[in-house]
Amino acid sequence: MTAVSESIGFNLNPLNRHSDKRDDHAFIDRLHGSPAARFLVFDGDVPLLKRGSECDAWFRADEAAAIGEPLQRIFLGEAADGSGRFALGLALNDVSPEAGHERIDLRSIAQQGLVAASELGILAEAKSMLDWHRRHSFCANCGSPSRVTSAGWQRICDTCSTRHFPRVDPVVIMLVIDGERCLLGRQRHFAPGMYSALAGFVEPGETAEDAVRREVMEEAHVNCGQVAYFASQPWPFPSSLMIGCFAQAGSTEIVVDVNELEDARWFSRDEVVAMLAGTHADGLSAPKPFAIAHHLLRAYAEKGSAVLNT
Incomplete structure (x- = not known):
């Protein structure tokens, strides 16, 4: 990546996306079940950040479970330390009023520099993916409900077998x-x-x-x-x-x-x-x-x- 691209918001994303392993259920489950796994949690399309001396967007599995039951789980990639990184999408306003976190929209996070540039790019990946799932729960070909597959990176219609991919x-x-x-x-x-x-x-x-x-x-x-x-x-x-x-x-x-x-x-x-x-x-x-x-x-x-x- 050039120096120009590195200086632009949302451009840094250090995760290995492992696009070739999204259908490897054993690989995804191993990363998801590891104590080292970390999760971004979204209330609708708004990220949750931990309160503290520094803003932290990453939650442990137990911390994420205490916030609410996710509608969507997206595999974002593998960090340099080998830990799996995932995004969890909760229904809008379905977040438990647990102390210690707050909703801050992504534009404000970027404008105020609340997280590192590398984390900002991962948040952008997560937000776009979760938004796509919310907007595309039905098959555009036949209108039937579609289901999530490939660790969150595809939706498939069981009625007409059409596969749907995230749009950019x-x-x-x-x-x-x-x-x-x-x-x-x-x-x-x-x-x-x-x-x-x-x-x-x-x-x-x-x-x-x-x-x-x-x-x-x-x-x-x-x-x-x-x-x-x-x-x-x-x-x-x-x-x-x-x-x-x-x-x-x-x-x-x-x-x-x-x-x-x-x-x-x-x-x-x-x-x-x-x-x-x-x-x-x-x-x-x-x-x-x-x-x-x-x-x-x-x-x-x-x-x-x-x-x-x-």
């Missing part, structure tokens, strides 16, 4: 560059004064490069030419893969799609530097460091339009 939705997020300025926009739900790179879902039969060009045209009516890949980021809200890119502007007049954006405009490179530092004269800000948009902006602030050639 590709999303392009792009910083459009016109020399010493870049194009940023803001959505209505953003924090006051925050601007970010434009983004949108990749459509079927579309390349990431064409998705970049289409989304920028749709949202800001700006043509783009060259597209350069930067880095990617798992985005567990609920389960996207953010594909970070830079794009060369081919036109500069902006027409904002008000259904998608509240505003969009060109920002000078100096403004970007100030936004990242929290010193913008108008109080405008950039996304936090856990988001790939922050790193797109930082790379542009440091290298300018040279990022299109990397």
Whole structure:
């Protein structure tokens, strides 16, 4: 993994996922039954953290059992010490009011740096997987209930034998560059004064490069030419893969799609530097460091339009 990818939130995940052993029941049961096994516990889609001097997301088997009965169990992987790591999904608000833990949503955990970067990536894996199970309990082919198999990584329909696999939705997020300025926009739900790179879902039969060009045209009516890949980021809200890119502007007049954006405009490179530092004269800000948009902006602030050639 490159240094750029390592610095982006949710990107570090040191577990050996053992995708080839998910149907090896003896292997999974041995890891699950070991005293060294550790569990992430989710109340709905919100992780539980132990209270203490440091936040701890990992629970022993007995600690997890005291919290509630899980609806789902997902094998996340094997840690470097050989211990099995699992995610347990409880029904929303079905958590025992046991003292010593609290619900903290994953976005807040990331923003506040409450856990190590390597644990943040595992939490993202767990959240996306548990969310997929909650949304896909019935077969999309025939409508019958499906059941979990492969240590949580597949669902199978016993009626029509269709196998279902976790979905990941590709999303392009792009910083459009016109020399010493870049194009940023803001959505209505953003924090006051925050601007970010434009983004949108990749459509079927579309390349990431064409998705970049289409989304920028749709949202800001700006043509783009060259597209350069930067880095990617798992985005567990609920389960996207953010594909970070830079794009060369081919036109500069902006027409904002008000259904998608509240505003969009060109920002000078100096403004970007100030936004990242929290010193913008108008109080405008950039996304936090856990988001790939922050790193797109930082790379542009440091290298300018040279990022299109990397």
